[in-house]
Amino acid sequence: MTQHVSVELPSWAQVSDKRRAHIERVTALLVEWAVALRLSAKETALWRDAGRLHDALRDADEPELRRLSGKKTALAGMLHGPAAAEMLRADGERREELLQAIAYHTVGHAAFERTGRALYMADFLEPGRNFATADREYLRRHVPGDFESTFRQVVRMRIEWTVREGKALFPETVEMWNAVR
16 A cells, blocks of 8 residues: 655645645655665665656646746646756756656657656555556555566557547657557
8 A cells, every 4th residue: 555655746746636646646656666666865866756756746737837847739648757857957956867757748759768657656656546446456565576668668558548538649649558568
């Protein structure tokens, strides 16, 4: 069972109470996996920061997100990650693995390192989401024992859902799938 984790957000964060609860669940899951995987303190801190910062601008308005991210044509729901990464970069964050994980956590990226992969999974698998509950719980439990295979299964599951719902696949997601299959 994932423990509760309280997170400190940057002063510029814009999140509702509901979003903060999601952020806390994602962060707790990442820390749980990091402990189970016996990651170094440095990598554990990287995963914790990815969780606590990934949705820091999720509730900001679209014009602000477009301004911060520099993306004029991207879908509105895909702007918060790149905008948060840019705000972190402006604040002096230099851990590229963290910035990439946050910027692409909604669509994925073929060059994801372990932090990006972990965040992509945790954002999808966190226990507060109310769909495919048993399947997601199964995958959540298997991350520490079989990280890469579970990651491929999460990517597959997300792609299958997108196709089933008649939605477009993002090029970054397709490139990621082709890189991991």
